[in-house]
Amino acid sequence: MSAYLASARRLMALATVVRGRAYHPQRYMIETLAGAIEDAAIALQTCPVDEPGQIPQPAADAVREATDLLTQHDFMIPAAILGYATSPITGTVPSMQPLTAVSLQLARQDIDLRARRLAIVEHGHLNSRDDEVLGAALAGLMVLHRKHERLAAAVAADNERPCNRGKAPAYRAH
Structure with missing residues (x-):
């Protein structure tokens, strides 16, 4: 094709x-x-x-x-x-850019969302000949990107808390 x-x-x-x-x-x-x-x-x-x-x-x-x-x-x-x-x-x-979360919990959520996005893309679900698989892949990517946008807002707010200012990210970008 x-x-x-x-x-x-x-x-x-x-x-x-x-x-x-x-x-x-x-x-x-x-x-x-x-x-x-x-x-x-x-x-x-x-x-x-x-x-x-x-x-x-x-x-x-x-x-x-x-x-x-x-x-x-x-x-x-x-x-x-x-x-x-x-x-x-x-x-x-x-892409889904890594967030610079200083909180370990938020950093883990970021890594999880990016890994799930990568699984959809790398496993070829977007190239499936099955229309249901293709639709599910697109729907899944929509959900993951939406969650990542919300997580980015939460990370920004968390990183600005006085106790977190100046801290290094919990995980470095891979």
Whole structure:
């Protein structure tokens, strides 16, 4: 399967996951987001490729629209998830940066989240031919990135406590 078809398949699966997992008080916003993701998938399948490794402009515009929606509204979905869908083309998989937690418990949570993300990516679940496995992988990555964002806020607050200021991180980045 070409990188473009793989990305289109991931985007279509992501649109389905968004419809089932996104939250927004105005339901039409969820449909708008899912529609932008589907538009990107359709554009990947129908627009000519100008340069290998590049996303065709109509698809890039739709991905940008979806990214803007995810960053401007809280759908309970991190914008990083779009990077997993387009990574077959771009060759860049979103990362989950290590946090510099001084608290051992928070550092362990960080390591656990990053290990679970790595398991999904490295075990090839995003390349599965089974639509349910692909959808579950995308949903799992959404949850892990969301938890990591919340953990980052908790680490920042914990590191600023007077008793923790100036302490070295509990674990060094691996």
